Amino acid sequence: MNSFEIIADRVNLVRESLRELELDAFIVPHDDEHLGEYIPAEAERLAWVTGFTGSAGLAVLLIERAALFIDGRYTVQARLQAPGEIFEYHHLIDTPHLVWLADQLERGAKVGFDPRLHSLNWYREADALLRERGIELVQVTDNPIDRHWSDRPAPSKAPVILYGEELTGMSSTAKREQIAADLRRRGLDAALLTQAESINWLLNLRGRDVERLPVVLGFAVLYANSTLDFFVDSDKLECFPFTQHVGNDVSLHPIDNLGEVLTRLGEDGLKVQADPATANAWCQLTMEQAGATLVAGQDPTLRLKACKNEVELAGMRAAHQRDAVAMVRFLAWLDRLVESGETAGVDEGTLADRLESFRKASDLYVEPSFDTISALGPNAAMCHYHHSNGVPRPFGQDGIYLVDSGGQYLDGTTDITRTVCVGEVDEEQKAMFTRVMQGHIALDQARFPRGTAGIQLDVLARMPLWRAGFNYDHGTGHGVGHFLSVHEGPQRIAPKGSMEPLQPGMVLSNEPGYYRENAFGIRCENLVVVSESDEQGEVPMLRFERLTYVPFDTRLIDRALLSPDEFRWINEYHAEVRRRLAPQLDGADLAWLEQATALL
The missing domain is CATH 3.40.350.10 (Creatinase/prolidase N-terminal domain)
Structure with missing residues (x-):
């Protein structure tokens, strides 16, 4: 059977169970019993029944209809993976799944859910909303997907x-x-x-x-x-x-x-x-x-x-130093590849594997901190693209390459995105990269009083794009754990959500971006840690201390758009990158670093 037939068969099997249970609908979240972002293979129920492999989403199966709800990161991916003949596509925020579901059902209908896969907040909200419409929310102890998932993977037995x-x-x-x-x-x-x-x-x-x-x-x-x-x-x-x-x-x-x-x-x-x-x-x-x-x-x-102690921060700094060396070796290799023109057989997957090979050189490296986003040209417009979800795009036909990756090291977790010139780029692409870079710089330089939440800083990263009439549909910064999850709460920098104050020791990403569907994508990401500011006035101030030191690609910068302060920031950052990394590099890699960090 082809992929459409497989998904259609699975949906029909679940619907048979719904009829047996006298249910009119069933809700399938992307969650396991722990409600974390990353789940084990045996809990990938949403992927099994829809084909969609993103890390966030939810499906609603009715007897005659089905819908998949995803956020802006996965709009393109969902349409590629979940058959449109079976699933309607909706934005999680713009079309809340409970409201949509209630609109589809008559009074007296019954909606099944697995209480181990939803939070208590979700249950109370869902129960109240559906009850108001005369619809009953029914706890299901025997998940209908588990009934039919015959080749479900066994749980891990890896030692602690x-x-x-x-x-x-x-x-x-x-x-x-x-x-x-x-x-x-x-x-x-x-x-x-x-x-x-x-x-x-x-x-x-x-x-x-x-x-x-x-x-x-x-x-x-x-x-x-x-x-x-x-x-x-x-x-x-x-x-x-x-x-x-x-x-x-x-x-x-x-x-x-x-x-x-x-x-x-x-x-x-x-x-x-x-x-x-x-x-x-x-x-x-x-x-x-x-x-x-x-x-x-x-x-x-x-x-x-979230508030790392000095031992944890020392580990994070050491892990980022190691990771930066691996990234520079990869970027230097990539430039040499482009210059050689010997790109036959090279694709997004090849590039991702090569990057990991440089990380594996460290004895403290364990695994990637998330699936590497190795995206050429239009694929970079999908914020959480992964080359294994389709046919990896061949190298050599695009001007821009975006690589968002990270490592789990025994002493820390890393996450970095670089957007790189690998071919011909036009002036508009340079302008968009520069605006994203300007937002990154503005957030990096922020000084803010204690009690400030990330939601109050998010505008700094967006303003250069907003001035030109552009935006991006994801948060600007997420928390990062210490040899734990690369996405950690409660801290974040986003236009909506958490009012959690940023506190010293919290690690976050700084990653504004821009994405044009079917064309290109841009993201510039470093990790930072909240620290006490040396510059004090009437009130104690905080700042961001950088953890990531890897060159940005200045070939993509439109110098005419930069202010004198932005020129200074880029040159000072690159001087610090060179100071930190040069002693650990030699030969062609060192020469590449010196060129990549030259004065702008």
Whole structure:
């Protein structure tokens, strides 16, 4: 069968189950039980039933219709992967899926959902909206996709990584006591933890259960006396070294025992903090229905995890230095390839593999921090394009190449985007690159008082594009973890959403862009860390300290658009790149660096 026939067959199988369950619709999110961005292969239900492999999206299957909801990063990709004969396409924000669904159904209809794959906030909002329309939201314990996914991958059995204090800077015991003390202060008995990054950070663990996310999957309940119940596949760890690593106050349980323990918390009448935005509905409803008092609160590890300590920041700086050397070697190789004209057989996949080969030269390199976006010409207009989703575009026919990539190193996580000249470019492309670069510089130079949120800074990166009548449909900056997720909250820089104040130690990306469908795409990204500003006035100020030091391609800059301050920024940045990296390079790579960082 071809791809259309495969997806059509799968959708029909799910619809048969819906008829058996007397359901009129079923909602399929891109989530697993932990509600993180990156999920293991066995949880890729949305991809199985739609063909769409993006990292964010949601499908609604009705008996006669189906719709796929995606954000602006995936507009083009969704149309390429999910058959338009089966799925309607809608923007997640512009057409909320619950509103759309309610408009399709009559009063008395029933909508199924898997409560382990949705947050409690989502459940309450969905239940209220559908109930108002006379539609019933029904919990499904036997997911209809799982019924028919006959070749579903088995969960990982990769052993846990015990992550030492020389890398974390703080013991698990100290972290647990810090959070437990806050629970006691607020009169709470326990906190439910469901997100893998939070639990791995708290217990100083890492793992290989999910590609691109170095975590071991599990659940945890932290009690006010600092003890913790950890629900995990015990095959992944050896009890004695594990206990020695985390301390005697951590009890291990099979994941299948989670429901039993959550029920007991309810029966004991405990007050349990849980994050209704990030913890799945099933966990919280199980506790609440058993008698627990749910206290809504943000995952208590988020702010602590986001504000890296000096040991973590030292690791991040070292990882970025290593990564910068790999990037320069790749960019130098790429320029030599273009100059040679020997590009037969080279395509986007070849380029991505070559870049990773330079990263692999480091003994501390583990894997990419996300699937490399290696995009030539029009493919760069898809913000989260991946060459394996179709036929990789051959090298040699485009003027612009965009590569967004990163590495998971044992001491830190990197993420960098460079847009590179690989052929003929026109004046408009140079103008657009320059405007994106101007936005990057403006955000990099920002000084702001304590209490400022990323939402208040986002306009700085967009203003040069706005002045010319352009914009981009994604956030400007996301948080980044320490050998954890490359996308970390609660900090972010975006036009909507979080009002979380930026605090010293938070790592974020600075990545404005511009995308013209079927033509080209541009993005300029460094990682930065929030730091105290040396320039103080009446109020304490913060600034961004750069972590990424790799040349930008000045061949794409329209000098006529730059101000004197922007000229100065580029030249000073490139001088610092040269100072940091030259001692680690030689030969043709060093010569390339000197040329790439020459005065503009």
